[in-house]
Amino acid sequence: MPDTKLPxxxxxxxxxxxxxxxxxxxxLFHVSAGVPIGxxxxxxxxxxxxxKAFAEDAAYDKKTDRHAWGAYFLTAMSKAVIDDVVKVISYPKQTSSK
Known part of the structure; x- marks a missing residue:
């Protein structure tokens, strides 16, 4: 049985x-491959x-929705990065040592 080691x-x-x-x-966009997860x-x-800052601004500024849209797009970007990292750490490649 090969000896397996997680990265x-x-x-x-x-x-x-x-x-x-x-x-x-x-x-339209995707997370780039090869970025260290840290x-x-x-x-x-x-x-x-x-x-967080944009959402707080949006809560207080009822005249415009620009802060809310900024928060929306930044949230989508953040979620994608975290989801991509979760894919990496949930299914790490096992390497066999020789």
């Missing part, structure tokens, strides 16, 4: 299979920080 989390990278923002039922999650955290 170290710092070696994991995004797989780029997660689309976001659709136009005419086609994804960097990807850090970026998602920064995006979610902005989402």
């Amino acid at each position: 170290h989390p710092s070696d994991l990278k995004t797989i780029g299979l997660t689309p976001f923002i659709y136009c005419s039922n086609q994804p 960097d990807a999650l850090s970026q998602a955290s920064d995006l979610l920080f902005l989402v």
Whole structure:
């Protein structure tokens, strides 16, 4: 029976299979493959920080919806990054040591 070893989390990278923002039922954007998951999650955290600020602004500024739309698109981007990372960590490739 081969000895299996899971990759170290710092070696994991995004797989780029997660689309976001659709136009005419086609994804306009997707997460890029090959980004270290730590960097990807850090970026998602920064995006979610902005989402929180935009959502708060939207709650107080009833004259415009620009903050709400900004929060909407940033949320879609953040969710896609997190979903892509979850795909990587949920189904890690097992490597066999020789």
